[in-house]
Amino acid sequence: MSLCARDLSLRLRRRLILNRVAMTAPPGALTAIIGPNASGKTTLLRALTGEIAPDHGQVALNGRDLAALSPGMLAAKRAVLPQHSVISFPFTASEIVRIGLTASAHPEARRNVLIRSALAAVDLPDFAGRLYQEMSGGEQQRVQLARALAQVWRPTGDDGPNWLLLDEPVSSLDIAHQLTVMRLARDYASRGGGVVAVMHDLNLTAMFADHVVLMRNGQVQGEGAPAEVLTDALLSKAYGCNLAVSRTPAEGIWLLPQMASV
Amino acid sequence: MVALELRGDNLAGDRRHLGRALSMWLLALLMVVSLLSLGHGASGLSVPSVLADWAAGRELAVTDRVILIDIRLPRVLTGILVGAGLAVSGAIMQGLFRNPLADPGLLGVSSGASLGAISAIVLGGMLPAAIAGWYLVPLAAFAGGWAAMLLLYAIATRQGRTSVATMLLAGIALAAMIGAVGGLIVYRADDQQLRDLTFWGLGSLAGASWTKLIVAGPVIAAALIVAPALSSGLNGLALGEAAAAHVGIRVQRVKTAAILATAAATGAAVAISGGIGFVGIVVPHLLRLLAGPDHRWLLVNSGLLGASVLLVADMISRSVVAPAELPIGIITAMIGGPFFLWVLMSNRRMLDG
Numbered sequence: 001m002s003l004c005a006r007d008l009s010l011r012l013r014r015r016l017i018l019n020r021v022a023m024t025a026p027p028g029a030l031t032a033i034i035g036p037n038a039s040g041k042t043t044l045l046r047a048l049t050g051e052i053a054p055d056h057g058q059v060a061l062n063g064r065d066l067a068a069l070s071p072g073m074l075a076a077k078r079a080v081l082p083q084h085s086v087i088s089f090p091f092t093a094s095e096i097v098r099i100g101l102t103a104s105a106h107p108e109a110r111r112n113v114l115i116r117s118a119l120a121a122v123d124l125p126d127f128a129g130r131l132y133q134e135m136s137g138g139e140q141q142r143v144q145l146a147r148a149l150a151q152v153w154r155p156t157g158d159d160g161p162n163w164l165l166l167d168e169p170v171s172s173l174d175i176a177h178q179l180t181v182m183r184l185a186r187d188y189a190s191r192g193g194g195v196v197a198v199m200h201d202l203n204l205t206a207m208f209a210d211h212v213v214l215m216r217n218g219q220v221q222g223e224g225a226p227a228e229v230l231t232d233a234l235l236s237k238a239y240g241c242n243l244a245v246s247r248t249p250a251e252g253i254w255l256l257p258q259m260a261s262v
Numbered sequence: 263m264v265a266l267e268l269r270g271d272n273l274a275g276d277r278r279h280l281g282r283a284l285s286m287w288l289l290a291l292l293m294v295v296s297l298l299s300l301g302h303g304a305s306g307l308s309v310p311s312v313l314a315d316w317a318a319g320r321e322l323a324v325t326d327r328v329i330l331i332d333i334r335l336p337r338v339l340t341g342i343l344v345g346a347g348l349a350v351s352g353a354i355m356q357g358l359f360r361n362p363l364a365d366p367g368l369l370g371v372s373s374g375a376s377l378g379a380i381s382a383i384v385l386g387g388m389l390p391a392a393i394a395g396w397y398l399v400p401l402a403a404f405a406g407g408w409a410a411m412l413l414l415y416a417i418a419t420r421q422g423r424t425s426v427a428t429m430l431l432a433g434i435a436l437a438a439m440i441g442a443v444g445g446l447i448v449y450r451a452d453d454q455q456l457r458d459l460t461f462w463g464l465g466s467l468a469g470a471s472w473t474k475l476i477v478a479g480p481v482i483a484a485a486l487i488v489a490p491a492l493s494s495g496l497n498g499l500a501l502g503e504a505a506a507a508h509v510g511i512r513v514q515r516v517k518t519a520a521i522l523a524t525a526a527a528t529g530a531a532v533a534i535s536g537g538i539g540f541v542g543i544v545v546p547h548l549l550r551l552l553a554g555p556d557h558r559w560l561l562v563n564s565g566l567l568g569a570s571v572l573l574v575a576d577m578i579s580r581s582v583v584a585p586a587e588l589p590i591g592i593i594t595a596m597i598g599g600p601f602f603l604w605v606l607m608s609n610r611r612m613l614d615g
Contacts, residue, residue: 051504075510082508088360088500089555092275099501102494103510112273129274147501151509 001160002026003078003194007057008047017043018054019218025211027161027194030186032205034198035215036239041198042083042167044215048196049080049165062160075103078163079148083171083198085140087132093119093143094128100147114153118146123180137172145169145181155193164188166197170204179260182208206230207258214238281559284552288566292342292573299338299573300330302580332472339479340470341576342569344535347482347527349568350489352542353549353561357496358520359426362550365542366528370410373437373444375532376463378406380444383458384451399462400474400533407529410436415521424517426503464589465536467576478530485527486565492520493557500555538591540598541568548605 003025010018017040025031025048033041046052048059050066059066061077069077079100087096097115106114119128122142132140145166152162164185170178178201186208189195199205205212205226212229214222216238222229235243248254301309312330315322322330348366355364366372382402414436418429451459495516498506507513531538545568549560575593582588 046504049508051507071507071512072510075508080505080508082502082505085501085505089362089550091500091555092277094273094275095277095554095556096501098276099497100509102498112276115273128276147509 001062002060003031003048003062003163003196004060005044005048005057006060008044008054008059009056010043010047010052010054012043012052017218018047020057021215021218021220022057023213023220023223025163025194025196025213028189028192029210030189030195030197030208031211031213032197032199032209033213033215034200034202034205035221039215039238040218041215043218044213045165045167045196045198049078050074051080061163072103075151076162077152077157077160078165079151081141081145081148081164081166081169083167085144090131090133092128093124093130093132093135093146096132096143097147097150100149100151104151114150115146118150118153119143121149121184122146123177138174138177141169141172142177142181145184149184149188152193155188155191161192161194163194163196166195168198168200171200175257175260178204179257201257202230202235203257277554278556278559280553281556281563284549285559285563285566288563288570292566292570295570295573296338296342299341299577300334302577303329303334336472336475337467337470337576338573340475340534341467341573343475343479343482343486344467344531344538345541345569345572346486346565347531347568348538348541349545349564349571350486350561351524351527351531352568353546353557353564354489354492354496354520354524355542356546357492357499357557358517359430360500360502362547363543364430366524370414370433370436370440371407371525371528372532372537373440374410375403375407375529376537377410377440377444377447378402378404379462379532379536380447380459381406383462384447384455396469397474397477400478404478404529404533407532408525410440411521411525411529422514424514424521426517461589462536463591465538465591465594466579466587466589467535467572468587470534474534478534481530482527485523485530488519488523489561489565490558492516492523493561496520496557496561536589536591538572538594540594540602541571544598544602544605545571547602551605 005021005023008018008021009016021040021044033044035041043052047054050059050069053067061069061074066074094115097118098111101111101114116125116128119125122145124139124142124146127135127139127143132143135143148164148166152164155162166185169185170181173181182204185195185197189210199209209226212222212224212226213220214229214234221238222234230245232243232245235245297309312322312326351366355366356362358364379399379402382399386398414429414433415424417432418425448456448459495506495511495513498509498511499513499516501509503513546560546564549563549567553559553563572590572594575590575597579588579590579593
């Protein structure tokens with residue numbers, strides 16, 4: 001009952017983007033995929049969502065081959081937050097969250113409760129009637145997260161955990177909302193669901209991830225608990241610059257999300 | 263701006279009750295306009311007097327019966343189907359291309375249909391009289407529209423995936439090529455054929471008859487019946503193709519159905535009434551401003567309003583220079599153009615973003 005990539009290889013326009021990638025995201029844990037730009041993080045996530053089919057290897061969701069699941073069955077088991085979302089028409093926040101419920105069989109009253117709860121969970125309780133086009137980038141991203149959350153609201157289903165797949169969920173958020181969203185993701189995992197997030201911020205990764213996959217040049221450079229993967233040697237090699245974990249600079253000011261309190 | 267008045271009964275931002283209420287009003291409007299249109303014409307025959315006669319058990323005079331049943335009724339029904347078909351096709355195309363300015367013209371249907379019509383009008387004279395009947399122009403227009411659309415669909419589809427962006431650009435290229443071929447044929451046309459061509463391009467419901475309606479009506483009606491089934495798919499596509507698939511929508515199926523339904527409705531509409539512009543863009547846009555872009559009601563309401571708009575335009579086209587008739591395309595453009603500009607100017611913010 002996990003989300004596994006088995007020996008994935010994938011070419012986009014003849015370029016090898018994923019090279020024999022194997023990784024396992026366990027349920028009940030927040031798995032972070034990290035790595036430098038163009039290391040294949042987002043492509044790996046897109047393969048995990050079923051959006052692009054690998055040339056070789058397979059993805060297994062709760063033990064079943066992703067390629068064998070219909071869009072409707074997939075939608076019931078996992079929701080996806082894309083990196084950028086441009087919406088073509090002036091929908092309101094609640095209309096957008098409702099689109100997340102397209103494939104679900106919930107009755108009308110339950111849908112309204114879900115929409116309201118999901119918007120409250122992303123700290124936008126009063127935004128239901130606001131137009132998406134009139135929101136800031138960070139607010140739009142959180143509406144999209146609410147849409148994904150409503151789709152798989154219960155962290156576990158009858159046939160195993162449900163999954164939230166997030167592509168850089170905190171990229172355009174201020175630090176307070178970064179923490180809100182990461183807590184929400186961790187909470188989802190702690191209630192039995194699975195979360196896989198592509199992360200740019202290594203501090204937030206260290207703070208929230210239970211499981212880390214480090215990518216470089218389309219390959220998995222390291223996988224395991226944060227303490228095993230977030231090491232000087234692995235990070236320095238992957239990112240191509242000398243990095244020092246858990247050491248403080250001698251001068252200047254610096255700030256860690258770990259020190260924030262609500 | 264719109265959001266302020268949208269406090270629904272329970273969930274803010276849920277505008278479906280607006281769409282539902284609007285559909286009732288639009289249905290009432292369509293019924294009124296249809297009756298007015300039935301009673302509108304060169305002869306003094308009016309609907310109330312006919313109804314009064316009928317209620318009193320009096321027989322209708324033969325001329326009145328002919329005017330009402332054989333001339334006005336098919337014209338009204340044609341107007342309803344063509345108006346609804348064009349407006350619903352516009353709404354579907356805008357949803358599919360994720361662009362409020364898309365219309366069926368982008369699919370090459372209109373240009374293909376006009377090439378068909380041009381060929382039939384100009385080259386039809388060379389055919390033996392046995393083949394060349396009144397049906398030649400509509401048939402050629404329908405065939406041309408479908409051929410262009412299928413070609414475009416084949417160009418834009420690779421490995422079972424249709425690229426909407428390719429379709430858009432290839433549609434422009436195809437329209438230019440078809441226009442050139444059409445130009446070559448027009449070059450050979452005589453004066454009478456040029457006049458026919460010009461009038462065909464401006465559109466008219468004047469040629470409406472039961473025969474045409476029986477042939478083209480079911481095609482448009484079928485597309486209109488399929489359309490509501492596309493609504494949740496088109497809503498999902500507003501998030502982008504990948505996100506639509508993620509919420510459980512069979513994206514390729516929606517695309518194919520949308521393209522086929524639009525081509526059928528537009529092809530048949532153009533075939534029986536010529537080129538009537540603007541209904542497909544103005545009507546859905548106006549409805550989005552009134553009740554939001556949710557396709558569940560947008561498609562239904564577009565059909566109802568499109569039908570009313572075309573009937574009103576037809577009544578105007580029959581009155582301004584009575585007893586002659588103006589081509590209806592002139593009316594839709596003359597009223598639709600300034601109205602659309604006014605809507606755009608007063609809602610600039612809705613366009614950006």
